Amino acid sequence: MISLFLNLIDNQTEKEKFTQLYNTYKDLLYWIALKKTNNIEDAEECVQETFLYVAKNFNKIGEVDSKKTKCYLSTIVTGFAIDIYNKSQRASSASYDNCGKIIQSQYFESYDATELLVVFDEILDEESKVFFYLKYIYKYKSKEIAEIYRVKDSYVRKKLQYAKEKLKKALEGRELKNE
Numbered sequence: 001m002i003s004l005f006l007n008l009i010d011n012q013t014e015k016e017k018f019t020q021l022y023n024t025y026k027d028l029l030y031w032i033a034l035k036k037t038n039n040i041e042d043a044e045e046c047v048q049e050t051f052l053y054v055a056k057n058f059n060k061i062g063e064v065d066s067k068k069t070k071c072y073l074s075t076i077v078t079g080f081a082i083d084i085y086n087k088s089q090r091a092s093s094a095s096y097d098n099c100g101k102i103i104q105s106q107y108f109e110s111y112d113a114t115e116l117l118v119v120f121d122e123i124l125d126e127e128s129k130v131f132f133y134l135k136y137i138y139k140y141k142s143k144e145i146a147e148i149y150r151v152k153d154s155y156v157r158k159k160l161q162y163a164k165e166k167l168k169k170a171l172e173g174r175e176l177k178n179e
Contacts, residue, residue, distance in 0.1 A: 008055040021064045021073075022051060028070075029077045036081035042088065046080040053148065060138075072138060076148075079130040083149050086127075123170045128163040131156055 002022050006015050026047060033046035053076060054061065061069060124132070134140040134148075135156075142160070146153040 002051075005051050005055040008052075009058055014058060017061070017064060018055060018058060021054070021061065021069070024064055025070070025073050026051075029073060032074055032077050033081045036078060037085050037088075039088070042084045043081070046077050046084060049080045050077040071133075075130060075133045075138070078126075079134070079149055082126050082130060119167060119170045123166050124163050128159055131159055132163060135160060 002019065005022070006018060009015050009018055029047045029050055030043055033043035033050075034040065037043050037046065050073065054073070060072070063069060120129070120132075131145055134145050135142065140148075142156040143153045146156045149156075
């Protein structure tokens with residue numbers, strides 16, 4: 001299977017790096033996808049989609065053994081798993097493993113990181129979390145996120161806007177309780 005992905009990469013050094021990446025993370029990604037989809041075939045498909053996407057966009061990968069790479073791959077596979085799960089179950093109830101990052105936005109800068117993460121995990125649905133991570137942590141454009149998950153760009157933008165509004169209301173509600 002890995003040879004299919006290696007054909008998408010140009011030089012030998014990058015092929016070796018991809019092989020290291022694949023061998024390092026394939027089991028973790030499978031575990032994440034299986035946890036989200038509860039289906040062996042769907043989990044395998046998620047892992048394949050993730051590595052196919054990574055091979056096509058290999059320039060976005062830094063150090064193989066870094067926390068950033070691990071979180072990036074976890075986010076991508078989680079997104080694919082949620083997409084597959086939603087399509088097969090027509091519901092959205094997968095859980096998402098938080099990489100410990102916060103949303104970087106002017107409005108949210110005045111809040112403590114721990115408080116943001118608690119509200120983030122309590123308030124947002126899994127799809128919104130994935131979109132947020134890709135948009136604000138990994139700096140994807142809405143159009144790129146839409147292409148990854150095969151949805152309309154407007155859907156991604158609306159989902160992000162709605163999520164921001166929910167977060168703001170939840171944080172303002174916490175402020176009122178603390179006063």
